[in-house]
Amino acid sequence: MKVASTNPDGLTVLDRPNSYIGKVVPRPNLERLMQGRGLYVSDMELPRMAHVVFLRSPHAHAKIIGIDAIEARHMPDVIAIVTGKELATVITPWVGVLSHLKGLKSAPQHAIAIDRVCWQGEAVAAVVATSRAVAEDAAEIVRVEYEELEAVTDMRTALNPETPMIHPSLGDNLAFERNLDAGSVDAAFAESDEVVEADFIFGRHTGVTLEPRAVVADWNVAEQRLTIYQGTQAPHMVQNIAALHLGLTDSQVRVVCKDVGGSFGIKVHI
Amino acid sequence: MKASAFSYARATSVANALELLVAHGDRAKVLSGGQSLMPAMNLRLISPELIVDIGEITELRGIAVRDGVLSIGALTRHVDLLRSPEIAAHAPLLTEAVAHVAHPAIRNRGTLGGSLAHADPASELPACMVALNASIIVRGQTGERRITAGDFFTGIYETALSAQELLVAVELPVAQKNSAHFFHEFARRHGDYAIAGVAARAIVQGGLFTDLRTAFFAVGGRPILAKAAAKLVNVGITPALLSEASAALGEELDPQDDQQASAAMRQHLAKMLLARCASALLGRPDLTAGGPV
C-alpha cells in the first residue's frame, strides 16, 4: 500500500514513533516460554491436589448394567470412585449446541454417563486418587458390565427408517443440516461444456495439540468459591457454564487461563 | 499413561541377570535401552513385575575385530554403531541403516541387543543381520548358543531367545573385497516405521553378482531373505530377467494389510526395492529406467 507523503522529508504516517503498523513486534511472553518457565496448567500443582482418571466405555452404544468398584475403592491412596448417578447430584446435564448454527440439535449430556453410553470413549466413572498412576491402577480393576446395543456409525444410513434412533427425544438422528443454494446451479451444469464429478471422503478432523487438555479445579468449601485453572480459549464461557450447571453464582467462580500448549479451536468448548 | 508398579533390579553381571530371569520367568522383562520397552509399559500394553536392568554390565559393551570376525556387544547403542570406525570399515551396511532408526534421542539409548530381541517386523537392524549372515550369541545358565540370524527371527516380536536367556553379542564376518551394500526403506517421514525396506549385501565382480543377499523388512512378520535374488546371481542381468526375479519375489512375499499400506502396495514397493538395489549395486541405471521405480 502506498501512502502519499506531503512531508518534504518523505516521512509518512507509518513512521510515527508510536505506530505499530508495519512494525515487527516481538511477543512479550517468549522469554518465559524459551526458558522453560511457561505457566501451563499441566505443570500446576496445588497443595494436597488429587488426580482424576476417567473410565471410558469401549462400546459405541451400550446399557450400563452395573459398576463394581468395591475393590478399587479400597486401594490405598484412592480417594473416591464416582459414577454418573452420584455426580448428577451436584451437576446438571447440558445441551451442546452453538447459537450460530441455528437448528443444531443435541440431547442433554450428563457429565458422566447414567444408565447408557452413546459413544465409544464416553466416561462411565471417575477415579480420584492421590496420583494419576494410582488412579490408573484403580481404574484397571473397576468392573463394568455392559449390554451392547446397536451402534449407529454411518452418516449415510443414519436417517434410514430402519436405523435405530439414538435419542428418541430428538425425533430422529439428524443433528444439523445446512443447504446452500445460490444461483441456478442446475442450469449452470446443463449449459456447461464439461461436468466433472468426484466423491471425496474425509476422516473426521480435529486439532491435535502438543499439550493435552488440562484442568485443575479448586473448590474452597470454606469460602464456597470455585477456582478453575484451564488451558482454554474461552475462560468467560467456562465461568458461565460452570456456575450455571454447578448451581453457583458467577461471582463464586473464577477461571484462570495462563499459557496454553496449543488449542486450534478444540479447547474453545467446555 | 503411567506404567504399572514393578520392582527393579540392576544386574551386576550376565550371570546375575540370568539368575533373576530364571527366578522370575515371564514376570520379568529385560531393560536394555528402554526405547521399545518403556513405550509399551507407558501405554500399559505390558505390566512386568520385575525389570532387570542390564545397562551396567560392561561385558556387554564393545566393538572388536579379530581374525576376520566383527564382534558387537549387545549393549552397543545405535549412536555407537553410527559413529564407529570399525563398523564403517567392516560392516558399512549397518552405518547406513542405523541412520534410519528413529531419531537422535532414541539412538542415544536404544541398543543393538534390544532391537534384535524385540524383533519388530518394521525395524532395520534385524534385516541387516540377516543380510550380513550374522550369528546371534545368546547365553543361558547352561551355556552359550550361536543362532544364525536367519533362524533367530521367528515372527512378530518373536525370536529364538528363551525367557531365561540373554542376547549378549552379535558376530559377523568382516566385509570382503568386492563386497557392496544397499539399504533403502520407504516411510512417510524420516524416522517413521518403515512401510517396506531392504537391507542387502552383495559381492560384485566384473559387473555381475557372485553373491546377493536381500533381506526385506516390514513386508511380513519377520525379515525375509528373498530366494528370488538367486535369479540375479552369476548372470548378466537384463530387464527381462529382473522382471522374472521381481515376479518371483512377489510370489515369495505375503505382506500384511494395515493402516499404513495394503498388501499390494507392499508387494509393489518390495519389487521396486529389488530393482533399485540391483541398479545401484551394479551401476546400471537402465534397470530402473522406464518403469514405475
Next chain:
Amino acid sequence: MTAPMLISLEVNGECVDAHVLPRLNLADFLREHLKLTGTHIGCEHGVCGACTVRMNGEIVRSCLMLAVQTHGASVVTIEGLSDSGEIADLQAAFRDRNALQCGFCTPGMLVAAQDFLKQETEPDRERIREHLSGNYCRCTGYQAIVDAVETTARARMGRKP
C-alpha cells in the same frame, strides 16, 4: 522391591538425593519432585520430543528413562541450559524469527537444536531437519525453527577463530 529406592544425581549442576519408586520416569521426577516443569510431557511414549533433556552430555527422552536409571548421572534440563547462558544466542534467534507460538515444544526443541549445534557446525537445513525430526511442533510449521537454528549455526561459525 517396589519400595522406594535411593538415587543420587546431578541436575543442572545441583546435587540431588531422592527416594523414588521404580516406576517413576525421569520426566515426572524432574517435574514433580524437583519442580522443574520446563520439561514437558506430550505423549508419554517417546514420540513427540517435548520431554527431551540432556543426560551425560547426550539428548534423551526423559519419559522413556526411569529415575532409578539416572543414579550417578548428570542431567541438564531447559532451565539449566537457559540459566547457564549456553543457548542465549539460540534463544535470541528463536525470538527474532518467532520460532515458537504456544511454546510447549520449545524446551525440547531448544535442547535438541543445541545438541545439533554442538555436533555439527555447518548450517545444513536438511541436517537440521533430520536432527529435529524427533521433535513435534503443532504451531509453527517448523520453517521458522529451522531458520533460527541455521542463523545461529552461521553466527557461531563466524565467531570461531
